Amino acid sequence: MTQRLKLKSMLYVALMAVVIAICSWITVPFTVPFTMQTFGVFAALIILGGRRGTLATALYILLGCAGVPVFSGFNAGIAYALGPTGGYMIGFLLAGLCYTALEKPGEKSRLVRYMSLALGMLLCYVLGTLWFVGVYAARGTQYGLGKALTLCVLPFILPDAAKITLAVVVGSRLKRALPLV
Numbered sequence: 268m269t270q271r272l273k274l275k276s277m278l279y280v281a282l283m284a285v286v287i288a289i290c291s292w293i294t295v296p297f298t299v300p301f302t303m304q305t306f307g308v309f310a311a312l313i314i315l316g317g318r319r320g321t322l323a324t325a326l327y328i329l330l331g332c333a334g335v336p337v338f339s340g341f342n343a344g345i346a347y348a349l350g351p352t353g354g355y356m357i358g359f360l361l362a363g364l365c366y367t368a369l370e371k372p373g374e375k376s377r378l379v380r381y382m383s384l385a386l387g388m389l390l391c392y393v394l395g396t397l398w399f400v401g402v403y404a405a406r407g408t409q410y411g412l413g414k415a416l417t418l419c420v421l422p423f424i425l426p427d428a429a430k431i432t433l434a435v436v437v438g439s440r441l442k443r444a445l446p447l448v
Contacts, residue, residue, distance in 0.1 A: 358393075385428075
């Protein structure tokens with residue numbers, strides 16, 4: 268890969284990290300706020316591919332941990348990242364790794380992309396919910412798995428399915444339109 272292509276690739280990764288941050292700021296208040304963060308993560312995977320999309324997600328998380336207010340509600344810091352919803356952010360990395368593992372070069376099937384992202388979202392739900400329960404248990408508040416699922420997963424299934432669908436449609440079109448490496 269030439270220096271120019273490497274630079275171009277790094278710029279796309281950085282740009283998608285910024286897009287994820289902007290998407291995380293688009294919030295609909297709820298018990299646990301709805302954000303467009305999931306859309307940003309999954310659009311990055313579709314547009315950049317699994318490896319670079321996961322790097323964009325990791326960069327986004329590292330920026331937030333370093334104190335740049337990129338998380339939902341303009342939050343930042345390691346304490347926020349290790350808080351009750353931090354497991355979902357780590358789950359985004361797992362979703363990226365899942366997408367990378369299932370990705371086939373040249374694959375154009377929207378169904379395959381959608382199913383890869385849906386499986387990644389499931390991994391994110393599992394890790395995030397277990398993390399949520401663990402953080403509250405460490406704080407002395409017991410949330411059973413049923414209560415955690417009611418708060419953190421059930422209200423998000425349909426919106427997340429819509430965001431995955433939107434990411435596949437928009438991401439596929441942008442991938443064709445952008446001169447990516």
